[in-house]
Amino acid sequence: MFVTKKHISRRTMLLGTGASVALPFLESMLPAMTPSRMAEAGKPVTNVACVEIVHGAAGSSKYGSEKNMWSPAADGREFDLKQGSLAPLEPWVDDLTIVSNTDMRNAEAFNSHEVGGDHFRCSSVFLTQAHPKQTEGSDFYSGISFDQLYANKFGQDTPLPSMQLCIESVDQAGGCQYGYSCVYLDSISWASPTRPLPMIRDPRMVFDQMFGTGGTDQDRTVRRQKDRSLLDSVAHSAARIKARLGPTDRARLDEYLENVREIERRIQKIEESNASGQLGQLPSAPAGVPESFDEHAKLMFDLQVLAFAGQITHVTSFKLSRDATGRTYPESGIATGFHSASHHGDNEQRVTQLAQINKYHVSLLPYFMNKLKNTPNGDRTLLDQTLIVYGSPMGDPNVHNHKRVPLLLLGHAGGALKGRMHLKARDGTPAANVYLTLLHRLGVDIEFFGDSTGELAI
Numbered sequence: 001m002f003v004t005k006k007h008i009s010r011r012t013m014l015l016g017t018g019a020s021v022a023l024p025f026l027e028s029m030l031p032a033m034t035p036s037r038m039a040e041a042g043k044p045v046t047n048v049a050c051v052e053i054v055h056g057a058a059g060s061s062k063y064g065s066e067k068n069m070w071s072p073a074a075d076g077r078e079f080d081l082k083q084g085s086l087a088p089l090e091p092w093v094d095d096l097t098i099v100s101n102t103d104m105r106n107a108e109a110f111n112s113h114e115v116g117g118d119h120f121r122c123s124s125v126f127l128t129q130a131h132p133k134q135t136e137g138s139d140f141y142s143g144i145s146f147d148q149l150y151a152n153k154f155g156q157d158t159p160l161p162s163m164q165l166c167i168e169s170v171d172q173a174g175g176c177q178y179g180y181s182c183v184y185l186d187s188i189s190w191a192s193p194t195r196p197l198p199m200i201r202d203p204r205m206v207f208d209q210m211f212g213t214g215g216t217d218q219d220r221t222v223r224r225q226k227d228r229s230l231l232d233s234v235a236h237s238a239a240r241i242k243a244r245l246g247p248t249d250r251a252r253l254d255e256y257l258e259n260v261r262e263i264e265r266r267i268q269k270i271e272e273s274n275a276s277g278q279l280g281q282l283p284s285a286p287a288g289v290p291e292s293f294d295e296h297a298k299l300m301f302d303l304q305v306l307a308f309a310g311q312i313t314h315v316t317s318f319k320l321s322r323d324a325t326g327r328t329y330p331e332s333g334i335a336t337g338f339h340s341a342s343h344h345g346d347n348e349q350r351v352t353q354l355a356q357i358n359k360y361h362v363s364l365l366p367y368f369m370n371k372l373k374n375t376p377n378g379d380r381t382l383l384d385q386t387l388i389v390y391g392s393p394m395g396d397p398n399v400h401n402h403k404r405v406p407l408l409l410l411g412h413a414g415g416a417l418k419g420r421m422h423l424k425a426r427d428g429t430p431a432a433n434v435y436l437t438l439l440h441r442l443g444v445d446i447e448f449f450g451d452s453t454g455e456l457a458i
Contacts, residue, residue: 008244010311016233021211022159022310023241024256025377026249044377045154046414046442047308047386049368050147050317052126052188054119054325055342056394057406058355059085063348064396069355070406071100075424085358086408088366095369095383097409097458098422102431104393106131106451107402117178118400119323122393124184125402127317129432129450130193132184136175140183143450145190146389146435148197151315153444162315163307164189165206165300166199167293168322169285189317199319203267203299204288210303210312211260231261252376256309263302270295294331294364301368308382309375320361332360342397354397358406365390369410387413387438391431405431409438409458416441423458434458 008028014021023029025044059070070086072079079098081090089096106129107122109115114134124132130143147162155161164187171182187196200206211230231238238257242250270290282291290296297320304316321327326337334341334353341357344350365388372383391407394400409417416438425433432450437458439446 008241012241014234014237014241016230016235016237019211019230019233020159021230021234021238021257021260022312024252024309024375025311026245026252028245028249044380044385044414045311045314046416047314047382048147048150048316048413048442049304049308049386049388050127050188051320051365051388051390052123052318053320053361053390053392053406054123054323054394055321055338055354056392056397057085057358058344058351059358060395060401060404060406061344061346061351061398062396063346063351064355065404069351070358071098071424072422075100075422077420077422079422085355085362087359088363089408089410092366092369092410094419095373095410095412096419096421097417099407099409099425099431099434099456099458100422101404101425101427102407102429102434103395104129104402104405104431106432107393113179116400117180118394118402119185120176120178120180121184122402123186123188123319123323124190124196126391126393127188127435128190129430129435129452132180134179136179136181138181140181140196141193142184142190142196143193145188145317146439146449147189147315147317148191149439149444149446149449150442154442155313155315158311158313160209160307160313162189162197162317163206163209163304163313164197164199164317164319165304166201166319166322167296167300168319168325168327169201170199170322185323186319188319197317199317202286202288203290203296203303204271204286206300206303207264207267207288210307210310229261230264231257256306259302259306259309263299263306266299293327293329297364298367301364302371305368305371305375305382308372308386309377320364329357329360332357334360344398346398362390365408365410372411384412385414386411387417387442389438407431407434409434413438413442417458421458423456425456429453429456 057070058064107125124142127145128143133141151162170186176182183196189197271287341354375382388410395403432452436449436452437455
């Protein structure tokens with residue numbers, strides 16, 4: 001039996017001068033074929049979002065571990081998050097997998113010359129699980145990162161194979177400290193052992209990368225100077241597409257385009273504020289970067305949701321902070337700078353303050369998850385089809401170790417993760433085992449990853 005039905009190609013774009021907008025998943029994109037084949041064709045690709053936060057966790061210290069400031073006391077499916085830094089995720093336990101007690105040994109010093117350089121090498125280990133070569137020159141060397149291994153297989157049919165985002169400023173050139181190139185400090189995504197991928201800090205640059213690929217920088221600048229929306233450029237194209245859609249698809253497309261416009265408006269307001277001449281806290285930041293860390297992080301999460309919804313990319317990496325940053329987070333209720341707070345000296349009060357900062361950073365994740373959950377993707381939601389890896393390559397920052405690192409998995413990865421699980425690994429288990437397991441679950445055939453010793457029963 002054959003089903004006759006007109007359909008729209010999944011690669012259809014709304015085109016205009018200096019703009020191209022990918023469409024979200026629509027029912028009209030299901031091809032005309034048998035019902036079983038239609039269901040298979042409509043199965044979305046899993047999205048992977050990797051989020052790094054530096055300086056480890058209070059719960060990785062002796063006192064923090066005793067008080068369960070990071071991982072809960074009970075493992076398995078019955079655990080309580082109400083008291084620790086993961087409390088903001090309590091309503092999301094069905095979408096949460098906690099993997100505790102794993103180590104990132106490749107971030108440790110391998111010889112005496114590397115001692116003290118933990119801040120300047122460990123970010124490059126977070127997703128590669130490879131020990132970086134100590135050098136301040138251009139002969140840097142690490143490993144292929146988890147996100148790029150996935151992008152190599154599942155990111156080649158999208159406009160952007162992957163996106164790399166960050167909050168703090170980046171150097172990306174020359175040496176930093178302890179004999180390490182700044183690329184180790186600034187990049188968490190590595191396309192090859194010798195090719196770190198630059199992170200983008202400016203939301204305007206991310207927006208233009210996503211939607212401005214149909215024109216030149218000059219085209220986009222002229223459009224902004226005329227105070228015109230990106231959507232004005234594609235209005236005619238959108239009207240033609242809508243004429244071919246049913247009521248449900250029209251409503252879904254309108255909602256998607258309104259989300260694009262809302263993010264564009266927010267970026268425009270930030271640029272207007274930064275152009276007012278008032279000296280802010282981030283005077284050297286690009287024009288599209290907001291003063292507020294909270295606003296900046298949420299805007300970057302919103303851009304990732306749009307990128308996944310429009311299948312602009314299936315892979316993102318997001319560096320929430322930079323090692324040794326002194327930035328403060330007023331929303332956390334702690335006035336101490338992040339780096340200073342991380343060196344708590346095992347003082348119980350100061351460990352508790354660091355836990356509060358950890359809790360604030362974790363509290364950003366429900367915002368991201370809620371956006372994904374409220375975005376339909378075929379007969380599921382984006383949260384069902386997304387894997388979020390959140391963690392740090394450092395354990396107890398007070399002593400710069402990389403043991404018992406914080407690591408969370410959120411979302412259901414297209415059914416690869418069930419959620420509501422705390423897996424406490426055996427002492428000495430490499431965190432690379434988690435990445436190896438995830439790669440296998442996601443369909444990437446690889447024998448080992450970093451210093452992995454085998455899979456984990458996640």
